Amino acid sequence: MNGLTLAGVTAGYRHRPVLRGLTCGPIPSGCVTALVGPNAAGKSTLLRAIAGLVHAQGSIRFGDRELIGMPARERAHHLAFMPQALPQDTGLSVIEALLGAWRAMPDGMLRGSEAALLNRVGEVLDRLRLGHLGMAPLQSLSGGQRQMVALAQAIIRDPPLLLLDEPTSALDLRRQLEVMGLLGELAREGRTVIVVLHDLSLAARWADCLLVMNQGAAHSFGPSETVLTPEMLDEVYGVEARIEPCSRGGRTLLIDGVSERAMPG
Known part of the structure; x- marks a missing residue:
């Protein structure tokens, strides 16, 4: 089964680097991995770097194949990228x-x-x-x-590698559930599914793994239940939060307020 490994990935736009030596993985196949983090953390840039849509340096390996430098037509054999919106x-x-x-x-x-x-x-x-x-x-x-x-x-x-940039952002609640359920099905069929999500509650419920990004680097990566913690939310998002068990066996994210580290002065 294919997995995705990132090593020393630097990427961005002219005169504006976004990712700085990002290393992570392997991001496994057979499950849904959510890219989460605050605005401007580099989530969409990382997805576009994997897809070959922005210049990148370092190594992005899918299985035994190096994606950086791979011709676009060959890359199309391995992955598909869903942008935030169609023209x-x-x-x-x-x-x-x-x-x-x-x-x-x-x-x-x-x-x-x-x-x-x-x-x-x-x-x-x-x-x-x-x-x-x-x-x-x-x-x-x-x-x-x-x-x-x-x-x-x-x-x-x-495609064996599916890259999705905020696929639920314009959807109502029912469609969000349908899409996340479908992504789980696609992953269980053997694909590597990587999705940018802003809704941490959605990520907590549906993502098997989380890659938390902050300031162009990987803050933490692993199973959702070990990565989504009050400590991470304080460090990365600057909020005080609790992760509580729910009656159906899952976990509920409760935000109590802005943490002291995020307050001015």
């Missing part, structure tokens, strides 16, 4: 958007007839409960619907 100024329909995501694969990966491809599109739309939107233009969809289509584009090629 709104497009005349494509939902089905056309999924067909485009499939056809972006390297030629050697394209397989099956046009009918088989349409079958695959139908399977993905049904799995995400989007079948009724197949012919709808993307520009007519709500923010949450576009987010679901972006998820469909990410999974259409059945």
